Amino acid sequence: MTAERAVPGLDRDHALALLRQMILIRRFEEKAAELYTVGKIRGFLHLYIGEEAVAVGAMQALTSDDSIVATYREHGQALARGLPAGSLMAEMYGKANGCSRGRGGSMHFFDVSRRFYGGHAIVGGGLPIAVGLALADKLQARAGVTACFFGDGAVDEGEFHESLNLAALWKLPVLFLCENNLYAMGTALTRHQSQIDIRRKAEAYDLPADAVDGMDVLAVEASAQAAADAVRRGGGPFLLELRTYRFRAHSMADPELYREKREVEEWKACDPIAAFVAKLGERGLLGAPDVVAIETSVAAEVEDAVRFAEAGPWEPVEDLTKDVYTPAEP
């Protein structure tokens, strides 16, 4: 085991925590894919594989007072936020012990106790809600930041422009996090945006912006922290573009006719997990036994999650119309 060399700003425990979170997301997603092929998970399944550094890095900048709105590709954010893997797996199984009682499935994870407000299936649909959450914080003089994750596809939608405009106009504490994985489902960025430098869109709304390599978890962490700090200082919203890539198809249903296998392989060479392991290894913060230990622990956590889901009950059909409306106070 190489002697640890103290690297300014990089604590070994913190580094291992980041790595474990990324590996947890990776193995969880792989297991979800497997379970989908045998019909345990149904409907749509959008995997986060390749983008782990974005969720893990960004989440470091957020506290429990902050709120999160995400998209239908939100398993990474949910796990990084601390939602138990079991409740997420059970949700994808459709079981009543899922985080949304089995009612939402893969695309609609909610956990109000952790201020995780979904899980949205309409592209761009979460941005107005994020603006509203930030408005509520501001009006109630709460210190929170609302982190809003969305993809490059959402930048096409009117809501993106309306939301950036409104947030900037009213100086709302929204951290707009654009996970640019270069494709809006099957359409490449160059084919759906006239201006492909997404961070520059912020100029139109006079709000600060930055872009970062989304495959480097430390870079993401640093940028997200800086952006969140700017928002917290009362500077109004911030747009952070995170440049990443998804190694898998858009969803389980996608034959990927729109991108070259070669391109995928090139990006896989920048695998955020492998890159981080290599970096830590170089700095002497990590050895092979650490990785094995993490993988073993993660494997157990994923197996537990599957067991939790398998054992979960189905919501009784009689409860179908429960919670369409809030029940009247007794």
Added chain:
Amino acid sequence: MPILTADMSAGTIVEWRKKPGDAVKRGEIVALVETDKGLIDVEIFASGVIETILVEPGATVPTGTVLAVIREEPGAAPTPAAPAAIPVPVAPPVVLAPPSEAKAAPGRLKISPLARKLAAELGIDPATVRGTGPGGAIRREDIEQAAAGAAAAAPAAPRTALDRQARLRQTIGAAMARSKREIPHYYLATTIDLHPAMTWLTGENLERPVGDRLLYGVLLIKAVALALREVPELNAVWRGGEVVPGQAIHVGVAVSLRSGGLVAPALHDADRQGLGDLMRSFRDLVRRARAGGLRSSELSDPTITVTSLGEQGVETVFPIIYPPQVAIVGFGKVVERPWSVGGQIVSRPVITATLAADHRVSDGHRGGRFLAAVDRLLQEPGRL
């Protein structure tokens, strides 16, 4: 065959990337499958060595079909179970909340528009029909049943008499066809010496004002009614797959209508009425039947029917039971025939009485007893 897209139920192997004997690692792509969304790579979730390939390229198989067998390396993570049928909890049947009918105003009939229309066409007063629909609502079947017992001449102006008649015939026809189809009829007949009855009648009528004179038919009806007390299983209705004994003896008397139809309204409590009352009721029924003024309860109340075709000159009647009744009695004409009395041949007025009965409810033994009782009762007319 894995489920690769939402709603996928089958896939076609296009190409195998591995062959038997090849080592495979979890996560490797082993085959290419064609789905309705296009070509999709199939990854393997186990590590080991391919032993056998079970599905060749070009084959289309349902999801869940085993494509290949892999010998897993020891200690490998267990592969998940084959696609289990998702235990979808069976939804409880959707129970339509019973329509919350506001209370009908008093005097307001609960009748469907169709039934109302049919009642108008058949000349039946719906107010007198018992409804079997929800909350006692009158339905088409209730009107048809009231009409099937008989066909009342419509008091309301029909479109044409011919139309109405045709409809009447149809309704009666349907009921008769159903009766023959569903009821296992058996038939018994007996010839009865009517001499004591006729002699008694002559004497009795001499003491009665002309308007009150009795017809011999009334004697037959009373005898039938009293005989039913002895064989009550013939005084019942068949409803919902079972016999429902009559609460009273209501004898339906078949009355032919000038228009050519037939009705058989009830003489209520025929066993309890005196002959004079019975005669008056009978006359009234016939008059009202021919004038179209019968109450529908009269049409639906009979627990047995008596039909007489003596006037037509028929000696023996083989009638069809009117559902839901379980028996019908027929009388032919009174004829003078040679009869043995005390070993001597004399001429006697005799009548043939027949019984058609539902074999689900009674048998020849009981039917025979009934006819024997009728015969016996008619030998002592003064006690009727």
Added chain:
Amino acid sequence: MTKMTYRDALRSALRQALRSDPRVFVMGEDVGRYGGSFKVTYGLLEEFGPERVRDTPLSESTFLGAGIGAAIGGMRPIVEIMTVNFSLLALDQIVNNAATLRHMSGGQLSVPLVVRMATGGGRQLAAQHSHSLEGWFAHIPGIKIVTPAVPADARGLLLAALGDPDPVFVFEHATLYPMEGEVDEEAGPARIGEALVRRSGDAVTLITYGGSLGKTLQAADQLAVDGIEAEVIDLRSLRPLDIATVLASVAKTHRAVIVDEGWRMVSLAAEVSAQIMEGGFYSLDAPVARVCSTEVPMPYAKHMEDAALPQAATIRETVTEMLRAHG
């Protein structure tokens, strides 16, 4: 009791809410500086300040969505969408978020949002500014729809909406704003899901809501001259719908006519008709009739617009014909 206009009654409720609950705030286009496009929010900016009376950019989807987010975040926003015609831009937020968040999250969230919209035609504003789509909104489970027809209800139902933990959409027929009526400013909120009998009668039940109430009452007065006493029911709430009140009336009159400014096909009137058939089949002496807008985009010329909309004369003719054919 004070005599005031419908818009004043709305303002009275808004003022009461803004004063009594710091979580309440109003946002929408031109609600502040402009004084409100229908003058409902006139004076509120001056009284409560720009934090609580917020002029928004022309971004219906986002400011309605922000209303949802703010409601989830603990506020009690009142979003004003200028008219139902513009609400179409926000339909995704309404149908996919406001209506679903509670059920879809497994009961974790409530969305106590109030959305106010002007609705209806009759002012020669042509096809894109004359819609009556409250029937469409009533189709969506998860939200509630109220349609005040008189000033007292404008106030009462708005207060009820503010007290409701779920999204409530208040539809205000644009022609009603200047209407005067008696309002008790001490009264509490009205009840959502409760219809009212505005006029008693025994010959026919006229069922309506919102901007059509006036014409329906007019028709009833005209019918009374001919000796036909119509009972008029103001639904007040389209979702939930008080069908019990309707059925009780039909049990008495045996005839029903529904007056609905929406287009006839797939209208709210079609729904009420179906419910009357389901619950009151044996009470009916005649098929339920509907008086709705003709299936055309609303024309500009007055005589054409009048022909397209339900009118008192049409209602009266419908009743007369019904009595003639099914007396």
